[in-house]
Amino acid sequence: MAIEIRWHARGGQGAVLASRFLAASALRENKYFQAFPQFGTERMGAPIVAFTRVSPSPIHLHCAVVEPDVVAVMDPTLLGQVDVLAGLKPAGTVVVNYPGPVEELRRVLGVKDGGVRVAAVDATRISSEELGRPIPNTPMVGALSRITGVVGIDNVLAEFRESMGARFKPPVVEANLRAIRRAYEEVQVG
Amino acid sequence: MPRLIGLTGDGAAAEAMRQIDPDVVAAYPITPQTEIVERFAEFVADGLVNTEFVAVESEHSAMSACCGSAAAGARTITCTSSQGLALMHEVLYIAAGNRLPIVLINVNRTLSAPLNIHCDHSDSMGSRDSGWIQLYCENVQEVYDTVIQAVRIAEHPQVMLPVMVNLDGFVLSHSVERLELLDDEEVREFVGPFRPVVDLLDLEHPPALGALVAPEFHFEHKYAQWLAIDGARAVIEGVGREFGERFGRNYGLLDPYRLEDAELALVVLGSTAGTARVVVDDLRERGIRAGMLRIRCFRPFPADEIVEALKGKKAVAIMDRAGTQGGEGGPVFGEVRAALYTRGVFLPVINYIYGLGGRDVPAASVARVFTHLGQVAEAGRVDRAVNYLDLRGWN
Numbered sequence: 079m080a081i082e083i084r085w086h087a088r089g090g091q092g093a094v095l096a097s098r099f100l101a102a103s104a105l106r107e108n109k110y111f112q113a114f115p116q117f118g119t120e121r122m123g124a125p126i127v128a129f130t131r132v133s134p135s136p137i138h139l140h141c142a143v144v145e146p147d148v149v150a151v152m153d154p155t156l157l158g159q160v161d162v163l164a165g166l167k168p169a170g171t172v173v174v175n176y177p178g179p180v181e182e183l184r185r186v187l188g189v190k191d192g193g194v195r196v197a198a199v200d201a202t203r204i205s206s207e208e209l210g211r212p213i214p215n216t217p218m219v220g221a222l223s224r225i226t227g228v229v230g231i232d233n234v235l236a237e238f239r240e241s242m243g244a245r246f247k248p249p250v251v252e253a254n255l256r257a258i259r260r261a262y263e264e265v266q267v268g
Numbered sequence: 269m270p271r272l273i274g275l276t277g278d279g280a281a282a283e284a285m286r287q288i289d290p291d292v293v294a295a296y297p298i299t300p301q302t303e304i305v306e307r308f309a310e311f312v313a314d315g316l317v318n319t320e321f322v323a324v325e326s327e328h329s330a331m332s333a334c335c336g337s338a339a340a341g342a343r344t345i346t347c348t349s350s351q352g353l354a355l356m357h358e359v360l361y362i363a364a365g366n367r368l369p370i371v372l373i374n375v376n377r378t379l380s381a382p383l384n385i386h387c388d389h390s391d392s393m394g395s396r397d398s399g400w401i402q403l404y405c406e407n408v409q410e411v412y413d414t415v416i417q418a419v420r421i422a423e424h425p426q427v428m429l430p431v432m433v434n435l436d437g438f439v440l441s442h443s444v445e446r447l448e449l450l451d452d453e454e455v456r457e458f459v460g461p462f463r464p465v466v467d468l469l470d471l472e473h474p475p476a477l478g479a480l481v482a483p484e485f486h487f488e489h490k491y492a493q494w495l496a497i498d499g500a501r502a503v504i505e506g507v508g509r510e511f512g513e514r515f516g517r518n519y520g521l522l523d524p525y526r527l528e529d530a531e532l533a534l535v536v537l538g539s540t541a542g543t544a545r546v547v548v549d550d551l552r553e554r555g556i557r558a559g560m561l562r563i564r565c566f567r568p569f570p571a572d573e574i575v576e577a578l579k580g581k582k583a584v585a586i587m588d589r590a591g592t593q594g595g596e597g598g599p600v601f602g603e604v605r606a607a608l609y610t611r612g613v614f615l616p617v618i619n620y621i622y623g624l625g626g627r628d629v630p631a632a633s634v635a636r637v638f639t640h641l642g643q644v645a646e647a648g649r650v651d652r653a654v655n656y657l658d659l660r661g662w663n
Contacts, residue, residue: 098444102274105446111274114443138542140407140439141630 080133087152092215097128105234175201180268199265217261219261276301277440284415287455293341294322294333295443300437327352331359338368343468350377364399369422370430377437386626387437389589402567422651436539521570523562530559536587572606582645622657
């Protein structure tokens, strides 16, 4: 089954990188993928949107995702400012970088029980503790791996190690791997 | 052994350039082409290529430097977008008229004003009559494959013409897709060495190039150029076939999809063809005989092949990602319609101008074009020739 993901973040939080990183991880499962930002005017701090498609068969669509299976929100301050649930499939999933309990998130989102699955992960705290900086993008990929099964966590970790190994110093790579794994373990579904 | 990776369209173009290892690259960065220049400059700095990289001060200079280097017998590649291609405009004609086999990767972006960095085909359509071969890519894999083929097409002794490889800005240039990367050695073997027909540095046989031509001969020069670009058709097909035999992905002038028994046909260039495939499949499942014809090679214009592919259809919609301000419909519409009618194929043809300035082209919108086509087919006549897809304030 093809999975279409829409990312919501603020410019500078690394959503485009996360959307690409998740896509590249899918290659390890011999899947097809596409990752692209919404083509607008990106500015640091402004709300931005990016997309990832992952599929066992070739992907031909070259347009934005309008009815996502999964919505990933990297910044809790977007809730109430951006309609993050727009077009989400009735049985879809929303994963939010959120510091509170998942029941509270469900209320904030205004999602009734049944139907849409809601998941919360405190990616800002995880990245602050592990990386010393609030960069929630890599932990969000760990949480998505757990909640959606779009790509297995071992492949996510292996992809990070291989693709970022040359770009970052070893302690930074290790800290990110810990953050990804922690988010995978700590994400709650309500 | 080919290797699977994830790359953007710009990244794929740069990777093909690295493997081709051209003698000269003269380029100026412009969004959304910038990543190609950045990556290639890194390859140069890291010693991964033997290319002389000329950091020029404008696109006009870029194309001028390319003309000089190609004339001197150097394999030459450049890349640009939008205003950059417009700034090259006068030199494009010089490259073609002097039969210089330059490869230009153009990342399609609209032209100002209004200022906008996003995709449409108004940049490359503005230079459609400059004498360059124009190829349009559907996806990232095709960008990579076509840059490699372009070198062979341009340098073919019967062609000796510049080739423009077009990819949709952002939609392909900034989209990461799965890509099968060939071995460096395979690419080098496929492109082979450049054997220029005219080499200004060949002091044994000194040629003249770019000379003043009086009215007595100008027309004949241009006619020779027309013969060359017309003749390029067979070379483009031949190189695409050879590429397919070696690497398993075939390319031609046209790329029909479920067209043979189709009643309703869409004609389209570039990345939107992918979305159209999905729409065609969907309509077929609902019993509607829809089909699609992607024009991969717009210059030379494969008129006979297009008419052959479209004749017998009940109705055809031609998609244009550029307009002709003050003209009737888009450039693709004008040419396809003319090709049909001059060959006595009179079928209802409508035009859709779409996706200007990066407006998204969702599957549902492409499906609406087919709905309109269905109505045209049923009525057997065109209700409105020129239409604007998803334009607000228009109906």
